[in-house]
Amino acid sequence: MKLASVKHGRDGKLVVVSRDLARMVSVEDIAPTLQQALDNWNEVKERLNTRFQALDSGELAGEPFEQSRCASPLPRAYHWADGSAYVNHVELVRKARNAEMPESFWTDPLMYQGGSDSFLAPTDPIRMPQSEGFGIDFEAEIAVVVDDVPMGLSADEALNHIRLIMLVNDVSLRGLIPGELAKGFGFYQSKPSSAFSPVCVTPDELGDKWQGGKLHLPLVSRLNGKLFGKPNAGIDMTFHFGQLIAHAARTRPLVAGTIIGSGTVSNKLNDGPGKPISEGGVGYSCIAEVRMIETIQQGKPSTPFMDFGDSIQIEMLDENGLSIFGRIDQKVEKY
Amino acid sequence: MKLASVKHGRDGKLVVVSRDLARMVSVEDIAPTLQQALDNWNEVKERLNTRFQALDSGELAGEPFEQSRCASPLPRAYHWADGSAYVNHVELVRKARNAEMPESFWTDPLMYQGGSDSFLAPTDPIRMPQSEGFGIDFEAEIAVVVDDVPMGLSADEALNHIRLIMLVNDVSLRGLIPGELAKGFGFYQSKPSSAFSPVCVTPDELGDKWQGGKLHLPLVSRLNGKLFGKPNAGIDMTFHFGQLIAHAARTRPLVAGTIIGSGTVSNKLNDGPGKPISEGGVGYSCIAEVRMIETIQQGKPSTPFMDFGDSIQIEMLDENGLSIFGRIDQKVEKY
Numbered sequence: 001m002k003l004a005s006v007k008h009g010r011d012g013k014l015v016v017v018s019r020d021l022a023r024m025v026s027v028e029d030i031a032p033t034l035q036q037a038l039d040n041w042n043e044v045k046e047r048l049n050t051r052f053q054a055l056d057s058g059e060l061a062g063e064p065f066e067q068s069r070c071a072s073p074l075p076r077a078y079h080w081a082d083g084s085a086y087v088n089h090v091e092l093v094r095k096a097r098n099a100e101m102p103e104s105f106w107t108d109p110l111m112y113q114g115g116s117d118s119f120l121a122p123t124d125p126i127r128m129p130q131s132e133g134f135g136i137d138f139e140a141e142i143a144v145v146v147d148d149v150p151m152g153l154s155a156d157e158a159l160n161h162i163r164l165i166m167l168v169n170d171v172s173l174r175g176l177i178p179g180e181l182a183k184g185f186g187f188y189q190s191k192p193s194s195a196f197s198p199v200c201v202t203p204d205e206l207g208d209k210w211q212g213g214k215l216h217l218p219l220v221s222r223l224n225g226k227l228f229g230k231p232n233a234g235i236d237m238t239f240h241f242g243q244l245i246a247h248a249a250r251t252r253p254l255v256a257g258t259i260i261g262s263g264t265v266s267n268k269l270n271d272g273p274g275k276p277i278s279e280g281g282v283g284y285s286c287i288a289e290v291r292m293i294e295t296i297q298q299g300k301p302s303t304p305f306m307d308f309g310d311s312i313q314i315e316m317l318d319e320n321g322l323s324i325f326g327r328i329d330q331k332v333e334k335y
Numbered sequence: 336m337k338l339a340s341v342k343h344g345r346d347g348k349l350v351v352v353s354r355d356l357a358r359m360v361s362v363e364d365i366a367p368t369l370q371q372a373l374d375n376w377n378e379v380k381e382r383l384n385t386r387f388q389a390l391d392s393g394e395l396a397g398e399p400f401e402q403s404r405c406a407s408p409l410p411r412a413y414h415w416a417d418g419s420a421y422v423n424h425v426e427l428v429r430k431a432r433n434a435e436m437p438e439s440f441w442t443d444p445l446m447y448q449g450g451s452d453s454f455l456a457p458t459d460p461i462r463m464p465q466s467e468g469f470g471i472d473f474e475a476e477i478a479v480v481v482d483d484v485p486m487g488l489s490a491d492e493a494l495n496h497i498r499l500i501m502l503v504n505d506v507s508l509r510g511l512i513p514g515e516l517a518k519g520f521g522f523y524q525s526k527p528s529s530a531f532s533p534v535c536v537t538p539d540e541l542g543d544k545w546q547g548g549k550l551h552l553p554l555v556s557r558l559n560g561k562l563f564g565k566p567n568a569g570i571d572m573t574f575h576f577g578q579l580i581a582h583a584a585r586t587r588p589l590v591a592g593t594i595i596g597s598g599t600v601s602n603k604l605n606d607g608p609g610k611p612i613s614e615g616g617v618g619y620s621c622i623a624e625v626r627m628i629e630t631i632q633q634g635k636p637s638t639p640f641m642d643f644g645d646s647i648q649i650e651m652l653d654e655n656g657l658s659i660f661g662r663i664d665q666k667v668e669k670y
Contacts, residue, residue: 186521
């Protein structure tokens with residue numbers, strides 16, 4: 001089943017979307033918003049799925065689905081926690097500044113809590129008061145949405161709580177990160193509003209590409225229309241989503257609609273850092289990572305962060321080249 | 336106007352409460368939940384206030400108000416960010432471990448984002464899988480609820496967005512904090528679900544005690560029934576709430592219902608650390624702070640953190656000794 005929230009009020013209007021993303025039909029009579037569907041998932045999932053199957057089979061004509069009309073699937077959420085499951089990415093960041101990475105990072109997930117009250121729509125501009133010094137960067141990631149998760153469950157149990165999967169652009173202000181982390185309380189101003197893919201899907205839509213709490217397909221990022229990265233999200237993911245959820249739920253329950261992110265998707269190459277697309281590699285899912293490679297190789301970065309007018313597209317295609325989640329397509333603009 | 340959410344479903348049922356906290360009446364016909372009231376504040380505030388005045392004057396009889404029936408005013412919220420406005424408290428923590436505090440802490444607020452999806456009710460137990468090693472502590476604080484706040488506003492402008500004020504117990508797991516902060520991403524597991532006072536109030540209810548974005552009254556904490564602290568929340572608050580809101584909104588808008596906390600309330604004494612109640616001081620708003628004093632004075636802490644069975648009450652009284660927000664009254668229990 002594929003779901004989306006058409007822009008409307010604070011929480012959007014819930015629709016189901018055909019597998020090919022061509023058509024949609026309202027499910028307002030079953031659940032007006034995605035949060036309300038998640039609040040009552042067991043009561044509504046069958047009816048939502050019946051409507052979806054009727055749409056997808058052509059039995060229901062529906063209406064054209066336009067990604068530009070979509071809000072993020074949850075336009076606002078009660079909890080958005082982002083892990084750093086691709087430890088390779090973390091190791092590179094450290095390496096670029098000659099810092100050792102603690103051995104525990106391979107066994108104990110890093111996770112931060114992000115602002116969840118004002119998500120951007122997938123085609124909304126990223127509006128910032130300044131670009132100079134802010135180091136505006138995208139981060140292409142996978143995210144899951146869970147139902148009610150009890151405190152203290154195991155990683156295996158946690159896998160059974162994943163209801164939906166989507167993509168996310170976890171916008172980061174690299175220029176603000178060092179000062180903010182130095183204060184010791186983690187990210188806050190350096191992580192402005194994130195945007196999610198137009199469509200979220202139930203795990204069964206991914207077939208055998210969803211296995212062991214990982215999504216085994218390339219995540220495609222295009223910076224200013226040019227292919228920037230296509231690392232496989234199923235490779236080099238040190239912690240699967242069940243482990244990330246269990247980490248989040250160690251000392252508190254998580255309520256339905258909580259979003260857990262994977263962190264920036266990153267693949268190694270021959271046990272070392274990956275290569276840019278231009279050198280035949282799978283590239284990267286954020287600008288910071290290519291800048292680290294440049295720093296390691298040339299002593300300083302050469303790829304600039306995003307400026308006003310720059311654009312980023314994030315998408316994932318299935319084996320037939322069809323977009324699974326629709327496309328995050330954002331431009332940086334002056335606020 | 337005083338408001339509360341009686342436990343019901345995920346978001347409670349909104350009621351207005353008489354000034355003396357003796358009676359309440361439903362306002363479900365105006366706004367079923369506090370979040371819905373905040374989503375439409377300008378449309379509903381007059382009607383809510385008319386109902387409140389009718390109840391408070393006795394024109395409406397209402398029904399008995401029982402604090403034990405209350406959820407936190409927002410049982411779940413879209414954003415909960417907690418500042419550390421009483422820099423004195425931060426300085427003490429650092430002093431206890433012989434760490435310098437950066438000068439910038441006096442001009443640039445510390446703020447972290449907390450879990451907002453699963454707040455505890457004001458009389459819910461604090462249930463934890465273990466007490467040994469967790470260092471279970473309370474933190475008595477003031478919090479404000481804002482309406483929609485645009486990105487990049489000034490501290491003065493931010494003051495006009497404060498709609499409601501309440502108390503909070505920002506439960507902390509001191510034993511988990513050092514390891515978690517060492518990872519560099521801030522608090523996560525070390526800050527389990529917080530609880531808020533049964534009642535929240537509009538700023539006008541506080542008269543001249545609400546001035547310059549600060550609440551000028553003692554915040555009373557009782558540990559196991561014994562007075563533990565009564566520092567004045569209006570004293571030694573380095574950043575007023577307008578400054579904290581503006582800090583939170585620097586790179587993102589805040590949506591209606593966002594909660595901003597003051598951090599642990601703490602008063603200096605003769606420009607040095609305060610004294611315990613037993614020595615004639617105003618005491619403290621968390622156990623960690625008295626342990627710091629003990630460490631500074633005696634080389635090691637002697638007051639233990641909370642264990643199963645321990646209780647904490649947090650309250651604020653007006654000049655006539657009447658409770659303004661009702662009482663947070665929680666016991667630590669085994670999960």
